[in-house]
Amino acid sequence: MTPYSYKSPVLTLDNVSLTLHGETILRDISAQVLDVCRPGLSQGQVVGFYGRSGMGKSVLCRLMAGLLAPSSGTVLVGEAQQPATPGAVGFVQQHYPLFNHRTLLDNLLVAAARRYPEPAEARRQAAEYLERFQLTPHRAKYPAHLSGGQRQRAAIAQQLLCSDHLILLDEPFSGLDVAMLDEVRKIILEVTTLDELNTVVIVSHDLATTTALSDRLWLLGQERDAAGQLLPGATISPQHQYNLAEMGLAWHENVEAEPEFVRFVEHLKEEIRAS
Numbered sequence: 001m002t003p004y005s006y007k008s009p010v011l012t013l014d015n016v017s018l019t020l021h022g023e024t025i026l027r028d029i030s031a032q033v034l035d036v037c038r039p040g041l042s043q044g045q046v047v048g049f050y051g052r053s054g055m056g057k058s059v060l061c062r063l064m065a066g067l068l069a070p071s072s073g074t075v076l077v078g079e080a081q082q083p084a085t086p087g088a089v090g091f092v093q094q095h096y097p098l099f100n101h102r103t104l105l106d107n108l109l110v111a112a113a114r115r116y117p118e119p120a121e122a123r124r125q126a127a128e129y130l131e132r133f134q135l136t137p138h139r140a141k142y143p144a145h146l147s148g149g150q151r152q153r154a155a156i157a158q159q160l161l162c163s164d165h166l167i168l169l170d171e172p173f174s175g176l177d178v179a180m181l182d183e184v185r186k187i188i189l190e191v192t193t194l195d196e197l198n199t200v201v202i203v204s205h206d207l208a209t210t211t212a213l214s215d216r217l218w219l220l221g222q223e224r225d226a227a228g229q230l231l232p233g234a235t236i237s238p239q240h241q242y243n244l245a246e247m248g249l250a251w252h253e254n255v256e257a258e259p260e261f262v263r264f265v266e267h268l269k270e271e272i273r274a275s
């Protein structure tokens with residue numbers, strides 16, 4: 001196992017609750033992502049939030065992206081641990097929205113210009129990301145003429161270009177065929193190796209894939225009171241926070257084939273069924 005240590009926080013959810021139209025959607029959620037340091041390796045990390053359908057994953061993404069304010073509690077992002085505001089975190093939404101009337105290159109240039117005011121530098125960065133994500137041959141195409149995989153790579157590149165190391169992926173695995181799923185997994189892992197400060201946050205209902213890629217995992221679920229009644233809103237119970245790196249289950253080649261991994265995913269499924 002690669003030795004690692006943790007440094008300062010890059011994402012903090014502190015007692016976050018959200019009520020929408022009188023309905024408690026999220027209740028007292030606390031979770032913290034710390035910058036991970038692996039000596040001699042330039043490698044960031046992947047962290048995962050799993051939740052069943054309707055559990056509040058999209059709402060949680062919007063909170064972390066600063067697009068929604070919590071009813072109580074705080075969401076702090078980045079090395080400076082500032083309250084989340086729109087644009088502070090790279091947010092790759094489901095279905096990968098891009099500007100449809102702009103070419104792929106223009107989409108990336110618009111993103112790059114937000115972070116690199118010097119136009120020549122913005123062009124250099126956009127070109128570098130096109131190359132890195134194998135999109136250079138498609139740079140003059142409009143989004144409607146890209147394949148699903150190309151759109152996803154473009155959306156991730158776009159968010160990486162304009163954000164600072166923290167990138168949030170809402171349901172990155174839904175609706176993908178097997179080949180695409182492999183490609184997306186590769187991209188996620190590649191993003192973490194681009195820079196040791198890069199942290200990819202996956203929010204998904206694909207338990208096995210999210211677990212396989214993650215260093216840390218949190219399960220969103222509902223708790224019951226002493227009388228067995230379901231409490232309103234989803235939360236993260238203390239026993240549903242997993243440090244997969246410590247457990248020896250952080251991503252490595254063929255982790256999914258290992259008996260410990262298979263047993264762990266079965267255990268997670270039982271926990272989810274029971275909640």
Ligand SMILES: Nc1ncnc2c1ncn2[C@@H]1O[C@H](COP(=O)(O)OP(=O)(O)OP(=O)(O)O)[C@@H](O)[C@H]1O
Nearest residue numbers: 020021025051052053054055056057058059060205
């Ligand atoms: N703007 C809103 N107003 C009121 N309720 C909302 C609003 N947005 C979401 N909800 C409710 O919040 C809950 C969580 O929704 P959310 O879309 O976050 O779930 P999810 O876990 O992403 O689900 P899925 O996996 O099915 O996409 C649902 O009960 C939903 O009806």
